[in-house]
Amino acid sequence: MTQASIITIGDELLIGQVIDTNSAWMAQQLNKAGIRVCRRVAVGDVWEEIWTALDEESKHADIILITGGLGPTADDITKPLLCKYFNGKLVVDEAALKNVNYLFELVFKRPVTDRNIKQAEVPDTCKVIQNKRGTAPGMWFEKEGKVYMSMPGVPHEMKGMMTDDVIPMLGRQFQFPHIAHRTLLTFGIGESMLADLLVDFEAALPAHIKMAYLPNYGMVRLRLTSTGVDKVAVENEVDTLFQQLQELVKDYLVTNEDEPMQDVVAKLLQRSNKTVSTAESCTGGYIASLITAKAGSSAYYNGSVVSYSYQAKEDLLGVDKNTLQTLGAVSEQVVIQMAKGALNALHTDYTIAVSGIMGPGGGTDDKPAGTVWVAVGNNEKISTHKFHFRFDRQRNIELTAMNALNLLRKFIIAQQP
16 A cells, blocks of 8 residues: 655754644544545654664655755755755756745835845756745655655645645555545544444454544544445445444534534534524633634624623623622533623524633632633523533633533534424
């Protein structure tokens, strides 16, 4: 089976200053094309380390994809290194130079410098892939039956090159099998309990079909993967097994698609032509951010009231001052009033209200850090739930959001005929 390796280059990746999203996206696209990614490697802006990575990855993969180090500054050493690695010399590519002049003169409206012009230089031993979104061209090399593709580290430039050129070119050069994935999402059951539930199903899977457990924030995704030459046969076989899997986990099933909880809620709202709002205290707008990250969310999401202080809860959501003083903000009565206030202020069919102590400080004996009250509902009914999380502040926030969205999901389903 043809395999690929991804090398990402940059000191900023190794010190954590920049998160490597490139290799994750590239792996997803390669997998869709039937190309298995066997290794992902990050190296710094060090000549010897990049050279060694090229040598090493060529032992494991037929396709080596490289991103980063193609900029115009002194620390960008990928291009001269590749030139030497593939025994070439730097020459100006006329199409790349034309692209640089166009971008600077007509788009950026800045003069072209010698440093910019050097972006159009490429090793004469490569096939040039023009960059439709930036100045640094891509470079395709072949050596001893292996393909090496160097692309810019700027994500949107790399993505354009991968989609428009690299994957189609790889498809013409290699024969790839068909890879089929089926993913579902469960909530309310841990990974080990799921494994116990599915022990017989998993043991009976054919050798070429794999099942993966992907736990995260109270949820577990289950993924079936099958590979084969006959696309129709592969798809039919994995579909049959996926139906069996769904039946086995039906009591915990959230969705039979690879989608986040907020998208599941969005679909429910869109199907019923309903809207939702949020009243957030401890999550500070995080739930609103999750919902509005999806394009088109204005069709079902009206807005949020982030009421962190007592005063904001009183003034913006109409929470009773006496209730706050006697029971505290982290109480069932307060989240009920927050929910009603959001419904009234934002004129939605449904709402979510959350109030809690995210930690690490702020807890008391009766309300330790991680205590959270959540309310979901509509103008006819409000449902509440108390949670006790035990993690760091960020994870407590994320767990609150996922559990609140799940409670809303269940509430909406319960309201349907």
